[in-house]
Amino acid sequence: MPFTPAITEQRFVLDRIVAIGELGATDRFAAASDDVIDAVLEGAGALAAGEWAPLNRIGDTIGAKWTPDGVVMPDGFVAAYQDYVDGGWGTIGVPEEFGGQGLPFALQTAVLDTLGSANMGFALCPTLTVGAIEALSHHGSPEQQALYLPHLATGAWTGTMNLTEPQAGSDVGALRTQATPRGDGTWSIKGTKIYISFGDHDMAKNIVHLVLARTPGAPEGTRGISLFLVPKYRLDADGKPGDFNDVRVVSIEHKMGLHASPTCVLSFGDHDDCIGELIGAEHGGMRAMFTMMNNARLNVGLQGVQIAEGATQAAVAYARERIQSARAGSPDKSPVAIIDHPDVRRMLMRMKAQTQAARALVYYAAGQVDRATLGEDGAMNRLEVVTPLAKAHGTDLGNEVASLGIQVHGGMGFIEETGAAQYFREARITPIYEGTNGIQAADLVGRKLGLGHNQDGDGAFAALIADMRSEAKHERLITLIDACDAIGRRLQTADADDRLAASYPFLTMLSVATCGWLMEREGRAVPDSEFGRMKAASVRFYLDQIVPEALGLDAAASASADVLYALEPEAFAA
Template identity: 75%
Template sequence: MSFTPAIAEQRFVLTHIAGIDELAATDRFAEATPDTVEAVLEGAGAFAAGEWAPLDRVGDTVGARWTEKGVVMPEGFGDAYRGYVEGGWGTIGSPAGYGGMGMPFVLASAVLETLGTANMGLALCPTLNGGAIEALMHHGSAEQQAAYLPHLATGEWPATMNLTEPQAGSDVGALRTRAEPLEGGRWSITGTKIYISYGDHDMAEQIVHLVLARTPGAPAGTRGLSLFLVPKYRLDAEGRPGEFNDIRVVSIEHKMGLHASPTCVLSFGDNGDCVGELIGHEGGGIAGMFTMMNNARLNVGLQGVQVAERATQRAVAYALDRVQGARGGANVAIVEHPDVRRMLLRMKAQTQAARALVYLAAAAGDRATLGDEAARKQLDLLTPLAKAHGTDIGNEVASLGIQVHGGMGYVEETGAAQHFRDARITPIYEGTNGIQAADLVGRKLSMDNGGVFLAHIAAMRTEAEDATLRTLIDACEEVGRGLMTADADDRLAASYPFLTMLSVATCGWLMERQGRIAGRAEGDPAFLAQKRAAARFYVEQIVPEALGLKAAATARAELLYSIPAAAFAA
């Protein structure tokens, strides 16, 4: 099946949810004119369809391969990635002072969405560059910025994020990788990191690792962690990759999905010759890494949109083509059956809702860079919603895609199963969705003594028209106020259903707005009709479902601990 970039949908959401015209009215983003935005969306779509989408299947079936000399990517991937670099697609949102275009992050997100919809496995390679750039811009030295940012800005040097270790999954404070001081402000790095996406490959001449490590005498826990810049090859006198930096690829994981993305076990300093540079100050590792991670979390939420869009396109094409069953005495394509239409419309509505949520968060990030403090706080609140709910939707829509295909979806030949396998990691990495929910109720809900949360509630209530949507917004406020004063266990027990309630309320608010605008807009009648139908489906059928979560979001933790741990094995 051919891949079709969702340009009309992206343009609609950029205009009516992200407010890109308002961003373009500022000096910083003045280049983001309607003509430029259109050219970027069209160009990215053409490139993705022509160069990346045809490799999606080979990436899944062949996958990345480990060798003693390093990771070898499937045939064609290197050329496709270099085409991405040469085409300037990595520069859209990168800083203008380092070779980037300096466009809004939300526009760069739309480009990444298109690339990831075409080939999610390949799009993972440059996904962390934006976060690495932010980390160096906020915490790096002038020398580090000059040496690395021009190459990170184009994607010529992909970046990785190195946290997890064999004995420490989400417990970052338990990390053991060591950094010992050397002469000239350099550090010797030793340790092992696991689950490193694109930790090694043959598509670029350099890979830039950002590594959390513990310095001598550092306190236990997260306070003792520092962040280091550790390139695969040390830079020579001209600033080009030179001597190998003693980073060994021990293995790559054999995974359920995303076979094109090498998930590596990396060993630093086996021969005592791995050299890194401190980013920021000793003990500042968590602050530096979270600058990178918050960007990554939005991009993972965007992966939910990517996989949902591709699964929906595949399911729609199959439903229009597959003839089975009769209506009115004639054999018909399965799209004519009510239950298939229900699934397809749910897929469209959920995908559009996730896109609106992630774009809203990305645009808040753009406004934060303009000095809008309220937008920065809105971004903080929306980030766990975008990451967790975006990826939950990606999994649901990919599963529905298999269901639309019926038995043909369960066999690999149709490609529907790949989307479900690829999607399943997204609620796990970059902080599990349970951790996102804990972050929401543990830190984000109480920002400004609840003022940020209540301002978001007020914004939704002011605009919402549907009675059930308003009831859900009221329920979110009631539950949220209660959680602010609940004890820790009760907050955590309620965190996931509350995150879903608040996410659906937010998506319902955004979908209702889009439906109203589509009702009075001029343009492609088919696009506007499906937009109105998707918005109506979301508000009428998905919003009421979230009201049913109130019981779980107000339940105490007592039931969860009413049996001893051993009883779960009974």
């Protein structure tokens, strides 16, 4: 089916949720004028619809292939990626001093939203490069920034994150990759990393790996981790890719989805000839890692929006075309399009509302990135609080909407040729990678509820609650906000087991409350147009039907952990 960029919706959210006009009024983001914003959204939409969307099915059915010489992408991907590079789409949110356009991160988020909605597997490549740019921008040396950032900004070189190892999983502190000094300021890197998205491909002249490793004598656990820059090809005297750097792709994973995105097992230093440079201070890898991870978590939350957008467009198109059965209660017994049946309408309305809620939440978080860049008071702490919401709830909604998309298609949704199943298969990884959603919930209750406390005991969480209360008008939304406040305050002093047992239902409640707050804000500004009528109906559905569901999680978020430990481990197999 044809892909239609959600430009009107994106511009509306940028205006009403991000307040991008306020950002454009600052010196830092002065380039973000109305005409530039419109041109960026429309240009990205044209690239996505014209080149990236037609490759979505090809990427799924053919996929990236491993060869002894490296990973080869399907036909069409190299040319489409080069057009992305030539168009300067990777430079949107990169500061001008590093070769970028200096536009807001929120606008860059909208570009990735469009590209990923058209082809999420493909869009993972520039998404990961964004994380590498962030890490080098904040922690790299001036020399590293000068050599690497201009090429990463354009996308001519791509970046990866290398955290996970076979024996460690999410426990980063258990990694074993070694970095040994070579005596000239560089390091010899040796080890294996798994689950490295776009760890190898044939679309760029170099791949810049950011690798977590241990140095000799480093402390155990996360305190002994350092971050290293390890290019696929070492740079020559002119700063161009030269000798191979002993980084080999051992294999690529056979996955449930995202076949266009090669997930690689990488081996560093098989021949003891892999050279890396330290990024930041020795043993400072966790700080640098969290710069990458926080950026990545927002962009994974955005992947939930991308999946939801694509699945919703496919379901709406199918429901308008599929003729089946007469409308119940109608004197005319002629079959109608299934979009006229109430239950199909219910599913489509839920898909629309949840997609828009997820977009509002993720764009809001992206706007906080920009406000933190400007040094706005409280923005960094607000970003810290909403990041786990954006990642976890955004991806939960991507899965829900993709599943509903299959249901709207009926039996045809279970057939691969319709494409509905691809959205569901590709959505399923998003609650897992870049920190599982359970880890996001643990982070929320373990670290984020206490951020920025003042002498009155209030902090970033209390400030978010206060902002929501100051605007909320819908009775059930107010009730949900009050419930989140009470539970959040209780969890700050609860013991660890009770706090973690309540973490996931609480995260969902707070996410829905935040989405409801943002959706209600949108509802107060709808234009008199077909888009406005759609938006008003989505807001009404969200507040009347989805917000009350979250109130039902109060019992789970208030319960103790006792029942979770009522069984011995063996009893679970009974």
